[in-house]
Structure formats: C-alpha cells, structure tokens
Amino acid sequence: MFKGVLYIFLFLMLGELIVYLVNIPIAGNIFGMISIFIALRLKVIKLHEVKTTSDLFIKYMVLFFVPYGVGLMTLFDILKIHWLAIVASTIISTVLTLYITGIILQKFKKNA
Amino acid sequence: MxxxxxxxxxxxxxxxxxxxxxxxxxxxxxxxxxxxxxxxxxxxxxxxxxxxxxxxxxxxxxxxxxxLLGPVVVSLGVLFYEKYEQIKENIIPFTSAVFIGGVLSILSVCSIAVVLNASEPVLRSLAPKSVTTPIALEIVKSIDGIPYIAAGMVIAVGIFGNAFGPSILRSLGITDKKAIGAALGTAAHGIGTARALEEGKLSGAYGGLAMCINGLLTAIITPYIIKLFL
Structure with a gap:
C-alpha cells in the first residue's frame, strides 16, 4: 500500500517536472497519468504494486471534489445571469455527445 | 467561534x-x-x-x-491501463468513436454558449464539461476558467447522463451494450460509467476506458480549441 502511494506521488512529481521543462498549457498530473500508463505497459512497474492504492483514490474521488462543488455558492450572481446559456448548452451538447459516440461505435460493429 | x-x-x-x-x-x-x-x-x-x-x-x-485530486488523476492512468488490456483488440473503432464524441462535446457546448451570450469565463469553464471532474478542474485552471462552475456542471452532466443516458440512447436506436458504455463514459464520465456498469460488466469496461481516453484527449486539445471561440 505504501509503495503504491509512493509510486503515485512519484509519477505526479514526474508529470509536474515534464510540464515545467516543456512549458505547455497542460496540467502536470495529466502527464503523470500518461507516464504511469506507459510505465505499466513497458512493465517498469507492475499493476499489483499500484492497484490497491489507485483503486482507493478512485473510489473516494467524489469526496475530494465536494469542496469545488461547494464553491458554487460564491458564484450565485454569475449563475443568475448565465443560467440559461449554461443549462441549454450543457444539455444539448451532452445529448449530442452521447448519440454521436454511440452511433459511431454501433455502425463500426455492424460493418465489422 | x-x-x-x-x-x-x-x-x-x-x-x-x-x-x-x-x-x-x-x-x-x-x-x-x-x-x-x-x-x-x-x-x-x-x-x-x-x-x-x-x-x-x-x-x-x-x-x-x-x-488529493492530483493523485486521483494519476490513479486514472492505472485504471486506463487495466481497461486498455481488456479492450485491446477493439481499440481503433473505439478510440475513433470517443475521439469524435469528445471533440464534438467541446465544440458544441462552446458554440451554443457563444450563441446564447455566455461570458468568456463561463465559456472557458464549460469546455471540459464531459470529462471526469479531477481532469476537468485541471483543464479549467490551465485555460483560466472558473473551477467552481466547472465542478458544478461536470457533476450535473454526470447525473444527467446517469439518469437519462441509457433511455436517450435507446430512443435514438442505440442498443449495442458496448456503444452504450462508450457513449456514457465519453459524455458523462465516472457518474455515467456507474450507470454503464449497471448495464453489464462489458458496458462498464467500455465506459471506464472511454472516460479515461476522453479525459486525456480533452486535456490535450481544449487549450487549442478554446482559442477558436475567443
């Protein structure tokens, strides 16, 4: 378990380092995610060494973003002005994304 | 006190x-x-x-x-690896579907928001609305949006997808389990994937991988797509 935590923070650090060196507008932990994926594929680290820890982090991730959701309370004014644009664009775009992704994969299956 | x-x-x-x-x-x-x-x-x-x-x-x-969302994002890399191993042989049609769906998600939410006169910070905050919250928050921070709006809308999208996703898909003629899983994971991230899991293990695996791929893809392209709208 401790080793898993260590590995995850190691890749987090590595990701931050990459972003610092390359200077692109993408978050460090995204590169952490990519690099741990590559490390697993190249068998630099083994799945069982990190799986227990990563499953635990993912299981509780909803807890970690609760404070961000609570932050909405500071934005009631913005929401009051823009609620229609926010709600309409989000709903239409979500239905469209659902449909397009689903239909493409289903068409592929039929042709295969 | x-x-x-x-x-x-x-x-x-x-x-x-x-x-x-x-x-x-x-x-x-x-x-x-x-x-x-x-x-x-x-x-x-x-x-x-x-x-x-x-x-x-x-x-x-x-x-x-x-x-702690930082380590969560890295943990998603581990999940990505696991699901990838399960879906390997189907990866090309799958990735294409998620890619097109993911790009369309950013383009459509931004275009509609622009038409409806949303302010620039709101627009920036909505762009990653379909990806998992930890990744969406990172994207929003890097493109100067408002993290709280992003968090709220991402959660709302997830709940919407979870509640209505499968019935919307079925009414539009999408019945394939894998397609339903991929659509839920792409459009409604983890909360949608939870619903995909109820449809079966296979849908769940497709949903999980779709969530990872779309998160990664959106993180990489959003900073560039958002420039088209500003």
Missing part, C-alpha cells in the same frame, strides 16, 4: 461527516438525485449559509481534500 471554523480541521471534518451521511442516504434511496456528491454539496452550502460562514473559511480545510 471563528477560531474553530478557520482551522483546516473544520472544512475537512464537515465534508467527511456530511459525505458519510449522504452515502447512507444514497444507499437507502436509490433515486438518482440522491447522489452523494450532489447531496453533500447542497447540504454543505445550506449549512454554511445558515451559520453565516464564508466559503473561504470552509475552503481553508476544503482545499486539502481538493489537493
């Missing part, structure tokens, strides 16, 4: 207690709006307003919980 709630302990403790209680409630009532995140957020906002506590005071502790 201020001394108490200006300690980091207050925000952390309040969040833990409320989250624990809402988990019990959501297990009891299987209703979709009894989602633990939604209930926790609403409960904590009401609590803070009722006791006249500033969000900034709550967030002294809250930000420690938020910090």
């Amino acid at each position: 201020r001394e108490i709630y200006q300690q980091p302990l207050f925000g952390i403790f309040l969040t833990l207690v409320v989250f624990y209680l809402t988990q019990i409630i959501s297990r009891k009532w299987k209703f979709v709006l009894c989602n633990p995140v939604l209930l926790s957020v609403v409960t904590i906002i009401c609590f803070l307003i009722f006791f006249k506590i500033d969000f900034e005071d709550y967030n002294i502790g809250g930000q420690y919980l938020g910090f």
Whole structure:
C-alpha cells in the first residue's frame, strides 16, 4: 500500500517536472497519468504494486471534489445571469455527445 | 467561534461527516438525485449559509481534500491501463468513436454558449464539461476558467447522463451494450460509467476506458480549441 502511494506521488512529481521543462498549457498530473500508463505497459512497474492504492483514490474521488462543488455558492450572481446559456448548452451538447459516440461505435460493429 | 471554523480541521471534518451521511442516504434511496456528491454539496452550502460562514473559511480545510485530486488523476492512468488490456483488440473503432464524441462535446457546448451570450469565463469553464471532474478542474485552471462552475456542471452532466443516458440512447436506436458504455463514459464520465456498469460488466469496461481516453484527449486539445471561440 505504501509503495503504491509512493509510486503515485512519484509519477505526479514526474508529470509536474515534464510540464515545467516543456512549458505547455497542460496540467502536470495529466502527464503523470500518461507516464504511469506507459510505465505499466513497458512493465517498469507492475499493476499489483499500484492497484490497491489507485483503486482507493478512485473510489473516494467524489469526496475530494465536494469542496469545488461547494464553491458554487460564491458564484450565485454569475449563475443568475448565465443560467440559461449554461443549462441549454450543457444539455444539448451532452445529448449530442452521447448519440454521436454511440452511433459511431454501433455502425463500426455492424460493418465489422 | 471563528477560531474553530478557520482551522483546516473544520472544512475537512464537515465534508467527511456530511459525505458519510449522504452515502447512507444514497444507499437507502436509490433515486438518482440522491447522489452523494450532489447531496453533500447542497447540504454543505445550506449549512454554511445558515451559520453565516464564508466559503473561504470552509475552503481553508476544503482545499486539502481538493489537493488529493492530483493523485486521483494519476490513479486514472492505472485504471486506463487495466481497461486498455481488456479492450485491446477493439481499440481503433473505439478510440475513433470517443475521439469524435469528445471533440464534438467541446465544440458544441462552446458554440451554443457563444450563441446564447455566455461570458468568456463561463465559456472557458464549460469546455471540459464531459470529462471526469479531477481532469476537468485541471483543464479549467490551465485555460483560466472558473473551477467552481466547472465542478458544478461536470457533476450535473454526470447525473444527467446517469439518469437519462441509457433511455436517450435507446430512443435514438442505440442498443449495442458496448456503444452504450462508450457513449456514457465519453459524455458523462465516472457518474455515467456507474450507470454503464449497471448495464453489464462489458458496458462498464467500455465506459471506464472511454472516460479515461476522453479525459486525456480533452486535456490535450481544449487549450487549442478554446482559442477558436475567443
């Protein structure tokens, strides 16, 4: 378990380092995610060494973003002005994304 | 009293207690709006307003919980690897579907928001609305959006997808289990994937991988797509 935590923070650090060196507008932990994926594929680290820890982090991730959701309370004014644009664009775009992704994969299956 | 709630302990403790209680409630009532995140957020906002506590005071502790989203994103890389191993042979049609769906998600939400006169910060905050919250928050920070709006909308999209996704898809003629899983994971991230899992293990695996791929893809291209709208 401790080793898993260590590995995850190691890749987090590595990701931050990459972003610092390359200077692109993408978050460090995204590169952490990519690099741990590559490390697993190249068998630099083994799945069982990190799986227990990563499953635990993912299981509780909803807890970690609760404070961000609570932050909405500071934005009631913005929401009051823009609620229609926010709600309409989000709903239409979500239905469209659902449909397009689903239909493409289903068409592929039929042709295969 | 201020001394108490200006300690980091207050925000952390309040969040833990409320989250624990809402988990019990959501297990009891299987209703979709009894989602633990939604209930926790609403409960904590009401609590803070009722006791006249500033969000900034709550967030002294809250930000420690938020910090843990960093390791969560790295953990998604591990999940990505696991699901990838399960779906390997199908990866090309799958990735194409997620890619097109993911790009369309950013383009459509931004275009509609522009047409409806949303302000620039709102636009920036909505762009990553379909990806998993930890990644969406990172994207929004890197493109100068408002993380709180992003978090709220991402959660709302997840709940929407979870509640209505499968019936919307079926009414539009999409019945393939894998397609339903991929669509839910792409459009409605983890909360949608939870629903995909109810449709079966296969849908769940497709949903999980779709969530990872779309998160990664959106993180990489959003900074460039958003420039088209500003």
